[in-house]
Amino acid sequence: MPAGSTYKACGCRAPNGRAQGGKCPKLRRRGGSWSPTHGSWYYQFELPPNADGTRRNPIRRGGFTSQDAAEAQITRLHELLAISADPEDRTRIADLIVTTLRKEKRLPVPEEVRRKVRTGQDLDTAITTGQWLQTWFSGRKGLRSGTLRSYRTHITAHLEPVIGHVRLDRLRVADVQAVFDAIEERNELITRARASGDRADRERVKGARAVGPATMHRIRATLRAALNQAIRERRIDLNVASLIELPSGRRPKALVWTPERVREWRQTREAFIDSKDPTRSRGGRVKPMDAYVSTPRPSPVMVWTPEQTGAFLDRAARHRLHALYHLIAFRGLRRGEACGLRWADVDLDEGTVRVRWQITQIGGHTEQGRPKSEAGERQVTLDKHTTKQLTAHRARQNQERLAAGDSWHDTGFVFIQENGAPLAPMTVSEQFLLLAMEAGLPPVRLHDLRHGAATILLRAGHDLKVVQETLGLSSITIASDTYTSVLPDLARQSAEDAAAVILNARTGPEPDETAATGRVVRMSQASSR
Structure with missing residues (x-):
């Protein structure tokens, strides 16, 4: 001994x-x-x-x-x-x-x-947090490339630079908190630089994106998943990422482009164009599209009214992708789902489409795969007008096939390039913004047409369950929290309906407004004496 x-x-x-x-x-x-x-x-x-x-x-x-x-x-x-x-x-x-x-x-x-x-670990080997994150990441199999890309970005851009050197078994809450402190500092730097009149400051953050609360939650979730694996392997005893408090990561509420909001946005855009902004082109004028997409909006998620959506579709009627935009606006398909739709999944006689595939934009390339969730695979019933639009679209596509001859790519997709090749979702979004600007409409994302479809379903009297099933949402909570916006006239109608419940329940006569006003005046005079 x-x-x-x-x-x-x-x-x-x-x-x-x-x-x-x-x-x-x-x-x-x-x-x-x-x-x-x-x-x-x-x-x-x-x-x-x-x-x-x-x-x-x-x-x-x-x-x-x-x-x-x-x-x-x-x-x-x-x-x-x-x-x-x-x-x-x-x-x-x-x-x-x-x-x-x-x-x-x-x-x-x-x-x-x-x-x-x-x-059973080597006693003289101390693995760092960065080494463990890479080991954990290399073991992620069978995940979508977009998910893997998010994990990789979270690790290389945010986690490794701050805590990569810390021994895994000595990682503390303060170390993890330092990750999010660094993110906040970077966000403040980007905000100050963009608000600065200094061209050099703005150039330094060109292309940089602030990290929002929702992304912070996803970064923490990545670290938490990696540390949970370390716990299962008995490398650590406590998941310190679970002890960090972050700002709420709730999705932003969608707002409707009311006349007041449109008027304020246009005034802000004019001020942006008139200002001596470093983003001006060499010719001394701000490019129309730059001003269109850069002018701040009341909310990150904005929704057109039915009238505004109709104006957009009128402008897009001459565009070869009009049927695609029509389908998203009327039936709420995701951009990738519309690009990945195949004629084999379209039944124009029955008026249905089966959503089974999507094309996802990943950086500069695209990837074909299944919808993002089990609920995403669904059958969507078409209205007669949408069925008519798709029928006309098929006829035009047949003409394009004949014109292309041997150069035609027979891919089977409903929405394609002029030679039959699949569409890149980013191209669809760019064309959408251009058409919206030409129509004189305030800007929304292409994805926001999906929000509008949910809102219009509610306006037509359907409940949230119908919204959930039509849009392929995994839960009714998402439909309630994210994909519904109350249109102004719908809000007014709900207020009138609520008032009617009380007014219809009264048994006495409606009070006379003049008499009531007189009583108030007499009471005021009495109190002053």
């Missing part, structure tokens, strides 16, 4: 120049007790032999201010060697003790060693 002892020594030297160590007479008082001011305490400890059976040199460490401090080190050594009774484990622990003392001038932490012995 390894044993240890403590002793006191100093750095004094004898007249012959030799170190006196523990033999210095100043170490003890006249009565034989230890001097409280001279020398320092040391410990000596015998470790188990090496793996080949040879004896190790005893450990000698000093500089402690009290005998208790030196004895505490011996106690820790005993605790470390008691972690396992297996001779091989004890040899590995002894090796770790020697290595740690040499490299870090301290003893290993028993809790860390105990965890590594229990899970």
